[in-house]
Amino acid sequence: MSLYEIFRLLKRKWVLLLLVPLVLSVSTYFFARQLPQTYSSDTTIYTGIASGYSLTGNAAADYNTTNNAFDNLINLITSRTTKEEVIYSLLAKHLWETSQQPSLLASPTYEGLRESLPARLRQQLTGPTQEATLEKVRAYAQTNNSNPVQRLLNSANPTYSLAALKDLSASRVGSSDLVRLYFDSHDPDLARTTLSLVTQVFLNQSRNLREGQTSSVIKYYEEELKRAKDRLDKAEAENLAFNRENNIINFESQSNNVAMQKESLAGQLTEMNQQYAGAQAALSAVNRKLGGRQASLMSSAQMIEQRRKLSRLSASIADQELFGQNDPNKTKQLKAEADQAAQAIQNNVDLLAVQSSSVEGIPNKDLLGEWVQNMVLVESNKAKLEVMNRRRQEFEREYQRMAPLGATLKRIGREIELAEKAYLSVLASLNASKATQQNTALTANLKIVDPPNLPSQPKSNKLMMMVLLSGLGGFVFVAGTIVGLGLLDKSLKNPSEAMRQIGLPVAGMTLDSHAPATKQLQAAQQRSLDQLVRHILLKANTSPVPPPFVVGIFSVQRQEGKTTLCQGLSQRCHEMGVQTLALYPDTDGANPGTDAPSLFYPSEAAAVQGWQLDQLIQHATPKRMSEISSPDVQVVLVEFPALREEALPVGLLRQLNLVFLTVPATRAWRHTDHQTVEQLRSATSAPVEVVLSGVSQHHGEEAMA
Structure with missing residues (x-):
């Protein structure tokens, strides 16, 4: 649909386009003229979100x-x-005020309180202070969803309902840190109080919400910190108990010390073995020189006891000198006792000497002196070897004991390290959360820049604006409806649309006969x-076929205007x-209602017999004519039955010179209609042209303009 067609369509409905907006405007004025006046109060709050200051400096301008913060x-x-x-809060405030001054209940501001809550309930909800009254009101409202306070809350009360706060709005002032709040009410003092x-x-709520955001996080980190501290304490206690149980002061130093002592002992043991072997060799050589006489010396009880004492003293001296137990006084005492034991042995040898010389001629006293020295050296080295071997065994046992201690200490050390890292990590997160909480507490203190004002003048009720908007809305609605229905209308409407949809030339049209009969319509x-x-006469006069000129008038269905x-x-x-x-x-079977010669032919017989024009006329019944002379007839108009409902006289179809197909302008052209017309075109050689019937007067005027 073009813009011109839309304009013409709206022009035809100008009465409706004028009447509906007018009625809506008048109705709006009538019903809205008595609307109560409203008073508006506003306040401005500084937030500091965009450019405020925090613990970390100026707020980041993201x-x-x-x-997001302003939206929240x-x-x-x-x-x-x-x-x-x-x-x-408002209800508690008014309850408290009216309890202190009962005369306030008569004022219009408290009218809703007086009508909505009975006196007994008002007395029940009133506390000794306004804060106590608020607690009572809140607790009573939350008892169930059907108590009077809840019903009042969800009612249409203009003061104490959620609907009364529908005009509460807030918006950011430009790109600043300010938020402006507005509230409209029917009472100026109520507007300021409510705001x-x-x-x-x-x-x-903003302060509690922002400060409470980190409370759960801090609580979580505090619990995690406690668990991490317990884990660290447990690991350290295990380490302390392990060190105490195994006598460990510094494992690294102790293990190094044991290793060094063991290596030193191994060297000393090797050296001592060499000395012991040398002393035994020297003693054996002296024994050979004595020729076995030393056996009698060795077998005496006194000698055996003195050797044992010398051996014990030598072992004690070795412990003192070799393994860090050197007590100077005790060592000196032990050496003196050893010297005494050796001297006693020497004295005993001197007393027991029975010969003056050895088998090689060496004096016995000299050999026995040498034997005593070597025997003392052997006993001393032997005692030292026993002590050193015993000490070596102790080192072996110490090695076997300390070897697994190192692995256990490393495991305990790792546990302590991991526990310490976890503890420090949680501690850092806790400190960060507490810093965030403090920062939030610092920045959550919003400041009121402009307190709520008391409006002195009512707002304009915008009555004229409402009237204009209702009229404009009515016009747009009607225009949209008309255009929408026009776009949805798939009927043929006018000759140009019929030619586009049907695909056949349009010879003409007939106007709607049911429209009011006016002179303009008749013309x-x-x-x-x-x-x-004129179109038929032009075709008849230019046709090479001799008269009469036969015009067939068809329709797809009945009652489509062909008669x-x-x-x-x-x-x-006839008039022409x-x-x-x-x-x-x-x-x-209808009366043609014309003065022109008319005949009625039997359509079924014509279809069955295949009559041509002459036969059709012969079997027709004359109406309103006394005589028919075929040679004088110039134009023959033949109305055929509906194409879809009855059989057609095929013999007559071949004699047609022109076919008029009547199609109502009020219906849409369907695919089945197209198939029917194609069958008609295949049955006759005459050109098929469309005559649009029932065209509305305005479409007819457009087509003939």
Whole structure:
């Protein structure tokens, strides 16, 4: 649909386009003229979100974060929880004020309180202070969802309901740190009081919300810190108990010391073995020189006891000198006792000497002295070897004991290290969370820049704006409906649309016969018939076929205007002096209502017998004519039965010179209609043209303009 067609469509409905907006405007003025006046109060709050100061310096100017923070604040202001708390506070305030001054109940501000809550309930909800009254109101409202306070909260009360706070709004002032709150009410003092309570409740909720965001995090980190500390203490206690149980002061130093002592002992043991072997060799050599006489010396009880004493003393001296147990006084004493033992042995040898010389001629006293020295050296080295071997065994046992201690200490050390790292990590997170909490507490203190004001003048009720908007809305709605219905209308409407949808030339049209009969309509109908008659006469005069010129009038279905067309064409041709004969199928049985010659033919017999024109006329029944002379007839108009409902006289189809297909302008052209017309075109050689019937007057005027 083009813009011109839309304009013409709206022009035809100008009455509706004018009447509906006018009615809506008048109705809006009538019903809205008595609306109560409203008073608006506003307040401004400084947030410091975008450019405030925190513990870490100036706040970071992040666009998305800033917008998100402002959205959170605005949504918190207009949330249901905030509104409910404001209503509780307002109700508690009024209950407390009226309990102190009962005369206030007569004022319009407290009218809703007087009507909504009975006196007994008001007395029950009133406490000794306003804060106590608020607690009672809040507790009573939360008992169930059907108590009077809850019903009042969800009612349409203009003071104590959620609906009364629908005009509460908040917005950011430009790109600043300021948020402005607005509230409209029917009472100026109520507007200021309510907005003050909104500000107070909002500031408290914002502070609690922002400070409480990190409380759960801090609690979590405190519990984790306690667990990490317990784990660290457990690991350190295990390390302490292990060191105490195994006598470990410094494992690394102790293990190194044991290793060094063992290596030193191994060297000393090797050296001592060499000395012991040398002493034994020297003693054996002396024994050979003595020729076995030393055996008698060795077998004496006194000698055996002195050797044992010397051996014990030598072992004690070795312990003192070799293994760090050197007590100078004790060592000196032990050496003196050893010297005494050796001297006693020497004295005993001197007393027991019975010969003056050895077998080699060496004096016995000299050999026995040498034997005593070597025997003392052997006993001393032997004692030292026993001590050193015993010490070596102790080192072996110490090695076997300390070897697994190192692995255990490393495992305990790893446990302590991991526990310490976990403890320090949790401690750092806890400190960061506490810093964030402190920073939030610092920045959560919103400041009221402009307190709620008391409005002195009511707001404009915008009555004229409402009237204009209702009229404009009505116009847009009607225009949209008209255009929408026009776009959805798939009917043929006018000749140009019929030609586009059907695909056949349009010879003409007939106007809607059911429209009110006006002179303008009759003139337009006359012009459309004249146009069709001229079209037929032009075809008849230019046709090479001798008269009569046969025109077949068809329709796809019944009641589509073909009879009206045939009657109008025959009447108009008769008036113009054209010899015309109209043939109607007798199934209709209707009076043609014209002065032109008319015949009714049996359509079923014509279809069965395949009659041609002459046979059809012979078997037809004359109506309103005394005589028919075929040679004088110039135009024959033949109305055929509906294409889809009855059989057609095929013999007559071959004699047609022109086919008029009547199609109602009020219906859409379907695919089945197209198939039916194609069958008709294949059955006759005459050109098929469309006559659009029932065209509305405005479409007809457009087509003939």
